[in-house]
Amino acid sequence: MSARTVRFKQVDVFTPVPFKGNPLAVVFEADDLDDAQMQAIARWTNLSETTFLVKPTIPDADYHVRIFTVEGELPFAGHPTIGTAHALLESGYQPRTPGKLFQQCGAGLVELNAQAGGAWAFAAPPARVTPLPTDLYTTLTDALRSDAIDFSASPCGIDNGAPWLVVRVSSAAACLAIKPDAAALKRVVEAVGTHGVAVYGPHDADGPATFEVRCLMVGGNLGTGEDPVTGSANAAIAGLLSTQHRRPGPSYTVRQGTVLGRAGQVSVHYDDAAGKTWVGGSAVTVVDGTFRLP
Template identity: 75%
Template sequence: MPANTVRFKQVDVFTSVPFKGNPLAVVFDADTLSADQMQAIAHWTNLSETTFLLKPTDPAADYRVRIFTTHGELPFAGHPTLGTAHALLESGYQPKQPGKLVQQCGVGLVELQSVHEDSGGMQAAWAFAAPPARIAPLPEQQYAALSTALRSDAIDFSAAPSAVDNGAPWLVVRVNSARDCLALEPDAAALARIVQSVGTHGLAVYGPHEAGGPATFEVRCLMAGGAFGVGEDPVTGSANAALAGLLSAQNVRPGANYTARQGTALGRAGQVFVRYDDTNGKTWIGGASVTVVDGTFRMP
């Protein structure tokens, strides 16, 4: 490989169809790159996240990853976790344990496992164990302001809106239906004030589909500044992990397994599956990935 180049892949996550998921840039052999160089590359790719593969410093880990948005570094994010694992395995890496991976990142060690069975119509893929999360309900005196910011009277306050931080902090809010979720046209400035007041960088809103629908829930993730940037994220692993944990904490799980659709409002077709493993106390968040670009990255 020529000097000043590193291996590079761009993958689409939570889909098996190119351009229908959430894109991720993966830079290999990044041990010699400084944090400033990583940030410059992430800013240039202009994707929601760019990851950098490094040798692990923990002997239990298969690899180490650093995750950068265009604005800063994140200790954890979901679609980068799955996309990085996909890129690494496709490059020929053999896991220390067949069918399992251990990722070292800012929140510590994150387990991944191969998903062989069909999970709610999804192809065989990989899933990560959701990291532990801190949950803090939104104060009730802010409910009116939240409705105003979302320009909606469809919020289901029986499931308390809550800030959930698993390394990527989201304010998780339930609305009455998938249709209500897709209809949202929030006031961006007012929404930013709400989410930032509880220490999060975005809002993850979800609504149930009718029986027999395309998924259990429709999900949208609206970013409101900070490390997340602004705009709507196509498909979001950390937010779906936050939602899964909140459903469990609020005792309103839809079952031992469920699916979420995300990205519909952006013309994407992201599919996320969730599985609760109460025997081991883990919640698995999974989906397919597909490589779109494969080559080298030229350094200055």
């Protein structure tokens, strides 16, 4: 009896250039897979996330995606949203509304809009905001080993389905210079119920982007890891900039992944008329084929 196969793509997200963004595995036709099988595949790909396309159960949804890390399922994540949309469209899917997609996921229905040059942007989902207690400010300073934290922009835990502690520093150079203390950082992020810290700092006016971003993750015996390019964290930063009245303008850009040798490119646009914040970028397919199932 021959083994079953399903379509599979591995895409690089928030970049038009292979190997410069954040990789994502996308498994098509996954309706017959149970949770344990999805989790096993996600552990095997060993990427930050693997997504599984299944039939939607919400009438307005174009598709339904389930998002797994190597440890469990997430209700929402940004680069899997952009990457899955890219893979689905490249496979020949035609949106029911031209230039728009509606993705069903654990967080509900997420809207995506087509952007120039083939990029897509998602509407940032609602988020829960938890300010970092001020008595942990010194601990945060020690954890990031940085005296450049801008505490006038209060660090906050932001949970939009993938929780991050958002911290502003004085400059892009200060962001790039951070070398965190993993144990101390773990104590700080757990205080606001997140799994990592999203640090951002402004570039000079003639710099490569408006902000430099780094997403530092902590947990287990792995110490501190770093995510190459992160849609959920950029959505969190965008929301906090708005809440704290620190928007750099109606639109801005982000560079992320620099210290990892990546060149992630993220765009953010505030649509106040519609009450939406759009977080977008490009994606490119690196692997295209079939996935053999046991």
